[in-house]
Amino acid sequence: MEPQPDAAPTPVPSVRDWSELPLDALTSVFAGLGAVDVLMGAGLVCHSWLEAAKAPELWRRVDMGRGPRDKEVMAKNRGADLDDPNRGVAFARPSPGQNRLSKSTRVMCAMAKEAVDRSNGKLEVFVGANFVTDEVLTYIGARSPSLKGLALLSCYHVTSQGFTDLVTKCTQLEDIELSGCVGVRGDVMVATGRACLRLKRLVLDKTWRRRWDSGEVAGISMMHELRHLSLARSEITNDELMAVVDACPCLEYLSVVDCYNIVADVALRAKCATVKTLGLPASQDHHYDWDEFYAYGFGTASYHGDIGYGWMSDDRHASNGPYDYGFGTASYDHDMDYGWMPDD
Incomplete structure (x- = not known):
């Protein structure tokens, strides 16, 4: 009996080397992730992925603080937050230095600065929730001459001076x-x-508790190119609102639903006749007494999460305005050394 030839070896399935993906393909994939996901996850897989994660076009729109991974970063450092002198003091004026910021805030601020650096001056939209400080705004203002969209949501460390410094530098x-x-x-x-x-x-x-001054109306009346205006919990009156409408002839969308000094009378409706989308408070039988309201010290009403923010949509397929974008999620190693992360 003749010996049988050895059976052919089972071919080993080829393993795709993801590090060899073209740079443009990686950049396209990373564009579907959030800034935190790229900085703490995908961008650290290998050298080629890190290079793709540094592409300036990837950082033209930065959304931080609202995504699930962003909240994980905040939660991971929550223990350090217990030592924050400002913890539980929502209305305390923050100190100018980093020494009074919680670790989670400092980590997010460091990532925001890294994102700005990677944009190489091409940052167009910045959305920050909860963590943003005056220092971050100063950093953005000094490096982002092309900034067109800005959203700050429940950013307790931001002051009037910090916000003013930014808008005076980012005039686009x-x-x-x-x-x-x-x-x-x-x-x-x-x-x-x-x-x-x-x-x-x-x-x-x-x-609710933070009462504004008349500068609000005077400033809005200077915005002659305004198309969309939404005010909530403002003390603006009928006369002031009509002055704003006169000063903003391009206005197409106006919402003052939660402004309880506004009475939706015939005169106001006539003044707003040219506004395509109009939101006014329900009929009121009396003028709202703000002094009495503030005297009782009712609490604040800040929100983000499920509320819709127009062009800042969580739906990555939405197209609600001039800045259409959305970010997904990715996993990352919490214990990795990221280099730019601040020390304890």
């Missing part, structure tokens, strides 16, 4: 959203109106 801004930032007052709108002559969309949602 067309879209601003300011929500629940208790350290920012209405007078910043005057500086914004003077500096940002191209502003087309403005959303202001302050907290």
Whole structure:
């Protein structure tokens, strides 16, 4: 009996070397991730992925603080937050240095600066929730001459001075959203109106307890190119609102639903007749007494999460405005040394 030839060896399936993906393909994939996901995960897999993660076009739009991975970073350092002198003091004026910021805030601020650096001066949209400080705004203002969209959501460390310094440097801004930032007052709108002559969309949602001054109305009245205006919890009156409408002839969208000094009477509706989309408060039988309201010291009402923010949509397929983008998620190693992360 003749010996049988040895059976052919089973071919070993080829393993794709993901590090050899073309740079443009990697950049396209990374564009579907959030800034934190790229900085702490995908961009650290290998050298070629790190190079792709540094592409300036990837950092034209930066959204930080709202995604699930962003919240993981905040939660990971929550123990250090217990030592934060400002913890639980929502209305305390933050110190100018980093020494009074919690570790989670410092980590997020460091990542925001890294994202700005990687944009190489091409940052167009910045969205920051909860962690942003005046120092971060100064960093953005000094390096982002092309900034067109800015949203600050519940950023308790941001002050009027920090916000004013940014808008006076980033004069190309067309879209601003300011929500629940208790350290920012209405007078910043005057500086914004003077500096940002191209502003087309403005959303202001302050907290109940933080009373603004007349600078809010004076500043908005300077924004003659405004198309979209949304005010919530503002003390603006009918006469002031009609003055704003007169000063902003391009206005197409106006919402003052939660402004309880506004009475939706015939005169106001007639003044707003040219506004395509109009949101006014329900009928009221009496003028709202703000002095009595503040005297009782009702709490704040800041929010983000499930509330819709127009062009800042969590739906990556949405197209709600001039800045259409959305970010996904990716996993990362919490214990990795990231280099740029601040020490304890």
